[in-house]
Amino acid sequence: MTIIDEMAESPAPDGSQDTGRPLLEVRDLHVEFRTRDGVAKAVNGVNYSVAAGETLAVLGESGSGKSVTAQAIMGILDMPPGRIPKGEILFRGQDMLKMSGEERRKIRGRKIAMIFQDALSSLNPVLSVGYQLGEMFRVHQGLSKKDAKAKAIELMDRVKIPAAGDRVNDYPHQFSGGMRQRIMIAMALALEPDLIIADEPTTALDVTVQAQVMDLLAELQREYNMGLILITHDLGVVADVADKIAVMYAGRIVEHAPVHELYKRPAHPYTKGLLDSIPRLDQKGQELYAIKGLPPNLTRIPSGCAFNPRCPQAQDICRTDIPPLHPVTERDGGELVGRSSACHFWKETIHG
Amino acid sequence: MAELSKTDEPQDATPNVSEVEVVDANSESEAVAAIEAPVERGEPILQVRNLVKHFPLTQGILFKRQVGAVKAVDGVSFDLYQGETLGIVGESGCGKSTVAKLLMTLERATAGEVFYKGQDITRLSGRALKAVRRNIQMVFQDPYTSLNPRMTVGDIIGEPFDIHPEVAPKGDRRRKVQELLDVVGLNPEYINRYPHQFSGGQRQRIGIARGLALNPEIIICDEPVSALDVSVQAQVINLMERLQDEFNLSYLFIAHDLSIVRHISDRVGVMYLGKMAEIGTDEQIYEHPTHPYTQALLSAVPVPDPEAREGRERIILTGDVPSPANPPSGCRFRTRCWKAQDKCAQEVPLLAVPERFQGEDTPAAHESACHFAEEKDVIHAA
Numbered sequence: 255m256t257i258i259d260e261m262a263e264s265p266a267p268d269g270s271q272d273t274g275r276p277l278l279e280v281r282d283l284h285v286e287f288r289t290r291d292g293v294a295k296a297v298n299g300v301n302y303s304v305a306a307g308e309t310l311a312v313l314g315e316s317g318s319g320k321s322v323t324a325q326a327i328m329g330i331l332d333m334p335p336g337r338i339p340k341g342e343i344l345f346r347g348q349d350m351l352k353m354s355g356e357e358r359r360k361i362r363g364r365k366i367a368m369i370f371q372d373a374l375s376s377l378n379p380v381l382s383v384g385y386q387l388g389e390m391f392r393v394h395q396g397l398s399k400k401d402a403k404a405k406a407i408e409l410m411d412r413v414k415i416p417a418a419g420d421r422v423n424d425y426p427h428q429f430s431g432g433m434r435q436r437i438m439i440a441m442a443l444a445l446e447p448d449l450i451i452a453d454e455p456t457t458a459l460d461v462t463v464q465a466q467v468m469d470l471l472a473e474l475q476r477e478y479n480m481g482l483i484l485i486t487h488d489l490g491v492v493a494d495v496a497d498k499i500a501v502m503y504a505g506r507i508v509e510h511a512p513v514h515e516l517y518k519r520p521a522h523p524y525t526k527g528l529l530d531s532i533p534r535l536d537q538k539g540q541e542l543y544a545i546k547g548l549p550p551n552l553t554r555i556p557s558g559c560a561f562n563p564r565c566p567q568a569q570d571i572c573r574t575d576i577p578p579l580h581p582v583t584e585r586d587g588g589e590l591v592g593r594s595s596a597c598h599f600w601k602e603t604i605h606g
Numbered sequence: 607m608a609e610l611s612k613t614d615e616p617q618d619a620t621p622n623v624s625e626v627e628v629v630d631a632n633s634e635s636e637a638v639a640a641i642e643a644p645v646e647r648g649e650p651i652l653q654v655r656n657l658v659k660h661f662p663l664t665q666g667i668l669f670k671r672q673v674g675a676v677k678a679v680d681g682v683s684f685d686l687y688q689g690e691t692l693g694i695v696g697e698s699g700c701g702k703s704t705v706a707k708l709l710m711t712l713e714r715a716t717a718g719e720v721f722y723k724g725q726d727i728t729r730l731s732g733r734a735l736k737a738v739r740r741n742i743q744m745v746f747q748d749p750y751t752s753l754n755p756r757m758t759v760g761d762i763i764g765e766p767f768d769i770h771p772e773v774a775p776k777g778d779r780r781r782k783v784q785e786l787l788d789v790v791g792l793n794p795e796y797i798n799r800y801p802h803q804f805s806g807g808q809r810q811r812i813g814i815a816r817g818l819a820l821n822p823e824i825i826i827c828d829e830p831v832s833a834l835d836v837s838v839q840a841q842v843i844n845l846m847e848r849l850q851d852e853f854n855l856s857y858l859f860i861a862h863d864l865s866i867v868r869h870i871s872d873r874v875g876v877m878y879l880g881k882m883a884e885i886g887t888d889e890q891i892y893e894h895p896t897h898p899y900t901q902a903l904l905s906a907v908p909v910p911d912p913e914a915r916e917g918r919e920r921i922i923l924t925g926d927v928p929s930p931a932n933p934p935s936g937c938r939f940r941t942r943c944w945k946a947q948d949k950c951a952q953e954v955p956l957l958a959v960p961e962r963f964q965g966e967d968t969p970a971a972h973e974s975a976c977h978f979a980e981e982k983d984v985i986h987a988a
Contacts, residue, residue, distance in 0.1 A: 490908030533869030
């Protein structure tokens with residue numbers, strides 16, 4: 255009997271038993287890549303946590319380290335050139351970075367699954383989708399080919415692919431973009447994981463299909479009480495589905511807040527700039543506010559606060575001292591649950 | 607009403623009923639003269655009438671026979687006025703990029719006309735076509751693939767001058783290119799750099815500079831900011847708006863991001879499966895949409911405001927866009943429409959002001975290709 259089979263028989267830890275303890279906790283994670291131009295510091299001390307049934311959105315531009323963090327959690331980071339010099343990734347209290355490859359493989363797919371952005375390049379073009387979906391059951395649960403295919407059809411039904419029985423032998427190119435993304439979701443759901451990481455799941459889709467896919471994801475999340483980490487750059491998608499948001503910039507979390515709070519009162523100039531720079535559907539404004547300059551080069555992150563060259567409020571202290579993640583409070587010192595901001599001048603930013 | 611008085615173009619809500627004034631030019635030089643004549647602000651500069659592009663589907667290797675056609679664009683009409691921005695929105699595969707290619711005469715239209723200052727550019731050739739092409743330029747979607755990696759920025763921006771040397775004499779080109787770099791907000795000293803040395807936003811600025819090189823009158827922008835990061839998008843949008851004022855440009859702005867289109871456009875056309883579903887001013891389309899597809903599209907856009915997510919009604923369409931090789935009969939949207947009835951399968955709805963709104967002075971009275979057009983506010987929370 256293989257190790258994988260033993261694992262399947264052992265009782266799965268029940269999410270309801272350990273409420274209060276987060277499902278996944280990332281602590282002070284650092285990731286760097288060695289490149290010809292020097293060491294690129296992609297992630298520089300990220301902390302976040304997700305509980306069962308909760309949706310954490312990680313928001314950031316390209317190069318902010320949001321996807322690299324997710325890859326480190328999944329254990330699919332290319333190492334080398336990647337390196338994790340520091341940090342902990344706790345899944346149900348156990349540090350995954352200290353686990354052996356075999357142990358991690360048991361978690362990957364079974365406990366934590368990932369949905370990738372580009373479904374066309376994430377699916378194997380020469381294998382039928384039924385075969386690819388069934389692979390999860392064959393490898394992790396040792397099912398026969400026939401049983402795995404039956405399970406694959408069941409899954410395709412779950413994600414509302416019409417005529418699943420007829421389409422199970424079709425190849426990825428025979429599906430539309432939205433349907434392919436549903437297959438990716440089905441694959442992630444196959445073993446009913448506790449946590450799903452969705453890396454820009456709808457970026458490549460049209461708005462009408464995007465709404466369908468996000469709805470499906472939210473529905474399945476409720477049903478299975480899964481934790482969801484949603485990685486995106488779209489402030490609109492985040493507003494629709496997230497419970498809490500972590501805004502990343504140059505490999506750090508610059509602001510952490512519950513979704514309603516963040517949009518109402520951003521406490522970091524970068525978040526504020528982002529919110530001001532997107533045109534709105536329901537109002538036509540004048541000139542858009544634009545954050546000046548460009549995101550920093552990760553091999554040469556500016557000293558002090560990484561955002562200082564682009565920040566309208568930057569002072570001398572911003573150029574020398576790295577701001578810690580300050581807890582954000584009301585003007586009178588009243589506590590704001592779950593809010594923090596990595597800005598020396600968060601008070602001025604949030605309270606004007 | 608306020609929204610009507612805001613628009614200064616005369617009866618711009620119903621551009622298609624106006625007859626196109628065809629300038630009778632027999633000789634090529636007369637055509638060139640007509641093309642070079644200036645157009646007053648607010649006058650139509652580009653008039654598209656029943657534009658059709660079918661791509662043949664063939665079978666067989668030696669003896670190819672046509673077995674069908676992908677009806678990418680199937681009878682599209684609209685006007686572009688001087689100095690305005692016309693936004694075209696629609697899902698992927700609705701034919702918006704094919705329209706752009708047809709207007710650029712990169713593709714030959716199967717049928718229909720495109721009048722540029724009264725000249726049908728689908729029939730022009732030689733010197734007259736060259737003159738048209740000088741005046742209609744394009745900015746592409748992907749700044750990573752639309753710039754030649756082996757050419758310097760100076761060569762890329764200066765290349766249009768090789769084809770149209772009358773715009774800049776040889777000795778003057780370097781200065782001209784540097785001027786253009788300055789105009790789009792890049793350091794003129796970057797003239798000898800290569801595209802890979804620039805970020806996505808900067809590359810898009812290079813693409814815009816190349817589009818501006820020949821002082822065109824119309825710029826066709828095919829998803830110009832969708833490959834850029836949010837914070838950089840705003841910079842490029844602001845630049846494009848500034849350039850429009852500075853050089854008196856008309857934009858045809860093609861995008862799938864409805865929020866950006868609303869921000870930049872004076873008028874908006876909504877396309878579905880090769881046809882125009884609805885067209886009107888930004889106010890008419892966004893605040894008073896009457897076509898079910900526009901309503902579904904608008905309601906599906908995620909609004910960056912968590913307060914709105916509970917209050918907003920969302921219309922979630924089922925299924926995917928049908929194949930343009932085999933579009934549904936009658937109204938093309940009927941397979942996904944919640945209002946569809948027998949009439950929709952039989953009669954093709956025409957793009958016109960719906961009967962029930964005709965003669966009424968409401969913002970809902972704009973062209974909409976639906977048998978059961980009805981006003982519905984979908985972007986504001988109830």
